Amino acid sequence: MLKHDTVLLQEAVMALNVQESGCYVDGTYGRGGHSALILESLGANGRLIVIDKDPVAVEYAHQRHANDPRVFVWHGSFRDFPQALHVAGVTEKIQGVLLDLGVSSPQLDDAERGFSFMREGQLDMRMDTSRGESAAQWLNHADESEIADVLWRYGEERFSRQIAKEIVRVRVHSPIETTIQLADLIANVVRKREPGKNPATRSFQAIRIKVNQELDDVEACLQQAVEWLAPAGRLVVISFHSLEDRIVKHFLRDVCSVPSLPKGLPVIPVFIQPPMRMIGKAQRPSDTEVQGNVRSRSAIMRVGERVA
Known part of the structure; x- marks a missing residue:
């Protein structure tokens, strides 16, 4: 435990x-x-x-x-x-x-739960792993506008539109399935960094809130x-x-x-x-x-x- x-x-x-x-x-x-x-x-x-x-x-x-x-x-x-x-x-x-x-x-520290952008794992993020749609499943089918809205509304992410656009572009060729894959994608988009904060922080929070309602x-x-x-x-x-x-x-x-x-x-x-x-x-x-x-x-x- x-x-x-x-x-x-x-x-x-x-x-x-x-x-x-x-x-x-x-x-x-x-x-x-x-x-x-x-x-x-x-x-x-x-x-x-x-x-x-x-x-x-x-x-x-x-x-x-x-x-x-x-x-x-x-x-x-x-x-x-x-x-x-x-x-x-x-x-x-x-x-x-x-x-x-x-x-x-324990949820953050278990890489396979997919909550942390610091650890490689499947992009799940569900608190209840027995039901519902994972973060990866949602990201790989949601409309660009919906992704941008979620990142802005639940993460207050200033680069929400740019991140959503990049997610939709990338997933055509390679589905987004892991935490590090998503974190790296976001890092490549977010050029202006908040001191002491990983650029993926806001987006991971937003997606987690969305997935778990x-x-x-x-x-x-x-x-x-x-x-x-x-x-x-x-x-x-x-x-x-x-x-x-x-x-x-x-x-x-x-x-x-x-x-x-x-x-x-x-x-x-x-x-x-x-x-x-x-x-x-x-x-x-x-x-x-x-x-x-x-x-x-x-x-x-x-x-x-x-x-x-």
């Missing part, structure tokens, strides 16, 4: 405010760092629903928690956590949802969390890039705010009180954590609490 350092471990579980008899969803199990700490605070009547798209992570969770009746393991996207709750027999509102977004270290999953999950959280239930989300964090930030701003009302109302009616409130400010890893785990440097955590 490849090593994985859980980001904001103590901070996230503390923000979740775990109650002994509560029911919690860890929507991105990974290698179980957050789940293990949650279980330390759960009593015998508590429940933990762990979810992951990655079959390897799901198998690891099954093995690790095989003898713990409090844990229910489900293979799928966190956007479908209500379905996991149903299968697990949970019918009442829950006390917390935790999302640790992004790619885990990451932002759609986040938006869907956040909406459902509001419906499923019990009063005082917490939503804790750790994001790793600006697109994810923007969605989380705007969502919490909207659900924690009173809608615009006519001036002069003496009292705000209960039925239009915001359903959630912010808990603290956005939190980033400490300097000590970043020094020990450089991949945590871009993480940002936001927390909301159900109030009604």
Whole structure:
């Protein structure tokens, strides 16, 4: 099992405010760092629903928690956590949802998963390798305009059109199948380099988001969390890039705010009180954590609490 350092471990579980008899969803199990700490605070009547798209992570969770009746393991996207709750027999509102977004270290470090432009491997990028279209499959049939749109929208890549044009030109003669093949193609197109950043960084991020429908999953999950959280239930989300964090930030701003009302109302009616409130400010890893785990440097955590 490849090593994985859980980001904001103590901070996230503390923000979740775990109650002994509560029911919690860890929507991105990974290698179980957050789940293990949650279980330390759960009593015998508590429940933990762990979810992951990655079959390897799901198998690891099954093995690790095989003898713990409090844990229910489900293979799928966190956007479908209500379905996991149903299968697990949970019918009442829950006390917390935790999302640790992004790619885990074992996924990045396994060359065959195709997430890293630093390692030679098949260009897969699927978090769930049991279904869906790989990055290579998509790149080798998508229209030039669609590729350019994805690179710009999800990677904010300034050279999106030039990269898309080169992909379409090259694939006619040689299908794009490996990570290094794509990374080299991008490097040949991107002439203006960002200091300290590989020229393939933005494009790899964009393609990964597209293949895994990451932002759609986040938006869907956040909406459902509001419906499923019990009063005082917490939503804790750790994001790793600006697109994810923007969605989380705007969502919490909207659900924690009173809608615009006519001036002069003496009292705000209960039925239009915001359903959630912010808990603290956005939190980033400490300097000590970043020094020990450089991949945590871009993480940002936001927390909301159900109030009604």
